[in-house]
Amino acid sequence: MADLGLLVLLACVGVSQALNNGVALTPPMGFLDWERFRCNTDCVNDPDNCISEKLFMKMADIIAEEGYRELGYEYIGIDDCWPSKSRDADGNLVADPERFPNGILGLSEYVHSRGLKLGIYEDVGTKTCAGYPGSQDYIKQDAETFAKWELDLLKFDGCNTDPNRSAIHFPLMSQSLNATGRPILYTCEWWSGDQTQHSHYTRNSEYCNSWRTFNDLEDSWPSVLGVIQHYAKNAGDFISVSGPGSINDPDELIIGDFSLSYDQEKTQFGMWAMFAAPLYISADLRTMRPEAKSILQNRGVIAINQDPLVKGANMIKEIQNVQVWLKPLVKPESYAVAFFNPNSDGTPTRMSLTLAYITLTNQNGYNDTNVFDDVYKPSMYKPSGQFNVTVNPTGIVLVKAMPL
Numbered sequence: 227m228a229d230l231g232l233l234v235l236l237a238c239v240g241v242s243q244a245l246n247n248g249v250a251l252t253p254p255m256g257f258l259d260w261e262r263f264r265c266n267t268d269c270v271n272d273p274d275n276c277i278s279e280k281l282f283m284k285m286a287d288i289i290a291e292e293g294y295r296e297l298g299y300e301y302i303g304i305d306d307c308w309p310s311k312s313r314d315a316d317g318n319l320v321a322d323p324e325r326f327p328n329g330i331l332g333l334s335e336y337v338h339s340r341g342l343k344l345g346i347y348e349d350v351g352t353k354t355c356a357g358y359p360g361s362q363d364y365i366k367q368d369a370e371t372f373a374k375w376e377l378d379l380l381k382f383d384g385c386n387t388d389p390n391r392s393a394i395h396f397p398l399m400s401q402s403l404n405a406t407g408r409p410i411l412y413t414c415e416w417w418s419g420d421q422t423q424h425s426h427y428t429r430n431s432e433y434c435n436s437w438r439t440f441n442d443l444e445d446s447w448p449s450v451l452g453v454i455q456h457y458a459k460n461a462g463d464f465i466s467v468s469g470p471g472s473i474n475d476p477d478e479l480i481i482g483d484f485s486l487s488y489d490q491e492k493t494q495f496g497m498w499a500m501f502a503a504p505l506y507i508s509a510d511l512r513t514m515r516p517e518a519k520s521i522l523q524n525r526g527v528i529a530i531n532q533d534p535l536v537k538g539a540n541m542i543k544e545i546q547n548v549q550v551w552l553k554p555l556v557k558p559e560s561y562a563v564a565f566f567n568p569n570s571d572g573t574p575t576r577m578s579l580t581l582a583y584i585t586l587t588n589q590n591g592y593n594d595t596n597v598f599d600d601v602y603k604p605s606m607y608k609p610s611g612q613f614n615v616t617v618n619p620t621g622i623v624l625v626k627a628m629p630l
């Protein structure tokens with residue numbers, strides 16, 4: 227358990243420049259449709275998979291009934307393609323009436339009744355990325371609409387604008403959401419500016435609760451690997467702005483989709499936990515394979531992701547090509563350690579090292595737990611003792627090291 231005094235201290239001094247709206251104090255968790263369901267609006271021929279209130283109600287039901295909600299999954303996120311193609315006569319956004327017959331407020335009430343929160347998508351420019359009405363020229367009005375609809379999260383995209391406008395309009399939406407008085411998690415896809423500069427991320431952190439760090443995730447292993455290699459480079463040192471209310475977002479989880487092996491699914495979940503990333507499942511929860519579900523519901527990994535310090539991991543070493551990542555946890559001198567093997571040459575990589583070599587130097591030693599094991603098997607290690615690790619190709623070993 228985190229020490230309360232420490233938490234209060236963190237809240238006061240830890241991240242003075244993060245957006246101060248009281249949300250996303252740990253990485254948000256939930257469901258987001260985009261990667262898996264895209265812009266499928268064909269409810270005539272594909273009624274069970276099209277972007278409609280039915281889909282989100284069903285996902286909310288499963289999150290609430292199949293053990294996800296109790297583990298922290300709480301946001302049901304609607305991505306692009308939900309609105310009508312045009313605003314109403316007063317300039318208000320309206321949901322597509324065929325696909326959302328009860329409107330967003332109706333869906334919001336349903337999702338809240340299940341003990342969950344509802345998120346929506348809009349765009350800072352003239353149109354959304356998929357061509358629906360954007361918020362440019364309507365920012366205040368749209369913020370008020372979102373509050374009226376009792377929404378809890380806004381994903382604000384960055385298509386169809388220019389850098390000069392977006393530099394004004396992303397902060398304006400931040401202020402407009404604040405002015406509604408409703409705490410709404412604000413995630414902005416503010417791509418303009420030099421993403422190799424640290425100032426890009428401090429600016430995001432000042433106005434937004436979270437922001438994307440890299441390309442849209444596709445349903446493929448190379449896509450997941452690309453994110454991990456991007457974090458390994460850490461251009462602009464975005465990792466250091468990670469903290470309560472200030473969340474780096476490498477995009478959705480594709481665990482339970484079509485492309486990843488069991489080891490690769492563990493790698494995505496483990497590394498996203500290490501990154502202190504949002505855990506947005508973008509898969510069909512109705513047909514989730516049991517082993518994928520067991521990964522998504524692994525309490526030990528979720529606890530690392532939700533650690534109240536919200537520090538992102540840094541890659542500190544490469545040993546025989548295996549990356550060693552360290553994430554500081556809230557308890558002093560405790561860490562999550564990931565050994566990630568990017569090799570795909572068919573045989574597990576075996577390593578023997580000391581904890582001191584990977585900078586774990588507490589003289590009393592550590593209780594180390596292999597987090598992905600079903601059963602906790604804590605074992606004690608001194609910094610100078612030998613520590614053996616075997617990592618499968620494209621796989622991960624995730625260890626929690628608690629000082630004795």
Ligand SMILES: *[C@@H]1O[C@H](CO)[C@@H](O)[C@H](O)[C@H]1NC(C)=O
Pocket residue numbers: 246247248403404405406407408409410
């Ligand atoms: C609005 O901003 C102020 C000042 O940072 C903050 O105290 C308040 O909690 C914010 N309110 C909402 C609803 O975001």
Ligand SMILES: *[C@@H]1O[C@H](CO)[C@@H](O)[C@H](O)[C@H]1NC(C)=O
Pocket residue numbers: 388389390
């Ligand atoms: C942005 O503003 C600068 C300075 O006023 C100007 O030189 C530039 O052309 C503008 N860019 C766009 C895309 O409008």
